[in-house]
Amino acid sequence: MKTYIVFGASKGLGDAFVRGVPQQGDKVWVVARSRPKSLDLEDCIHREWIPADLSDLHSATLVKDKLQNESLDVLIYNVGVWEKEGFEEHYTFDNDEPADISKLIQVNITSAIVCIQALLPHLRKADAGKIILIGSTAGLNNAxxxxxxxxxxxxxxxxxxxxxxxxxxxxxxAVTCINPGELAAEIPYEEGADRALSVYNGTRIPLQDIVSLVKCIVSLSRAACVKEINIPALLDANT
Structure with a gap:
């Protein structure tokens, strides 16, 4: 039996981790602003919701207090906001507002640091603790x-x-960074990889592929550490 905590777990990849990574008898702390639908699953996995807004610097203390003295086997930080209309053709950095930039840095960077720092005592109680951070191929050279x-x-x-x-x-x-390319995040995990492949014709990565990677990492012994995995979409010429 393992205990997990997943940040950014209300939808998309985070929701997929909550649904697909743990096994029967495991416990998952689900960190999200809104109530995740995964809480309604009846699959012999115990899920606890921690409502938290990661743009608030005090969220780390809130999460830590919720766990009390419980040990953690796996921490997954899967949080990433981006610029307004950042993926639209008309987007330009010139129009980014300082307040929006500050919030992005708080959620994507500062929150990751302070939340992990707060939970290290819980991870040290595990026999083979693992921290998995979800980056992006956008964070690689020449992206x-x-x-x-x-x-x-x-x-x-x-x-x-x-x-x-x-x-x-x-x-x-062990600390691992996974850098996925463009994901088929709009296709719910429960609809399966084949649907994601069909909708996007293989140009976006099914959530199931990233879940499989994380399950592999979690299964490794305490002697092993996967440092970094880059996983672009095969048909994306930009990566």
């Missing part, structure tokens, strides 16, 4: 993206992973 703040935040996730890995090495806590 051809003009979203300055979003790209900066995803580069930062990789940096956090590198330094955190060294910090937790003696604790036996």
């Amino acid at each position: 051809n993206s003009s979203q300055v703040s979003f790209v900066a935040s995803k580069f930062a996730i990789r940096g956090i992973s590198e330094a955190l890995r060294e910090h937790t090495r003696e604790d036996g806590i």
Whole structure:
């Protein structure tokens, strides 16, 4: 039996992690602003919702207090907001508002750091704790993206992973950064990978593929550490 905590778990990839990674008898702390539908599942997995707004600096304390003295086997930080209309053709960095930039940095970077810091005592109680941060191929070199703040935040996730890995090495806590390309996040996990492949003709990665990677990482012994995985969509020429 394992205990998980998943940040950003109300929909998309986070919801897929909550549904697809744990096994019967496991417990999952689900961190999200809105109530996740996964709480209604009846699959012998215990899920607890922690309502939290990660744009609030105090959310880390809220999450830590909710866990009390419970140990954690796996922490998955899957949070990433981006610029307004950032993926539209007419988007330009010139129009980004300072307040929006600040919020993006808070959610994508600062919250990751302070939440992980707050939960390290819980992870140290596990036999083979694991921290998995979800980055993006936008945080890799030559990603051809003009979203300055979003790209900066995803580069930062990789940096956090590198330094955190060294910090937790003696604790036996493995830290992994996964950098997916464009995901078929609009296709609910329960509809299956075949539907995602059909809708996007293979140009976007089914959520099931990332879930499979995480399940593999979680299954590894405490002797192993997967440092970083880059997983672009095969048919995306930009990655």
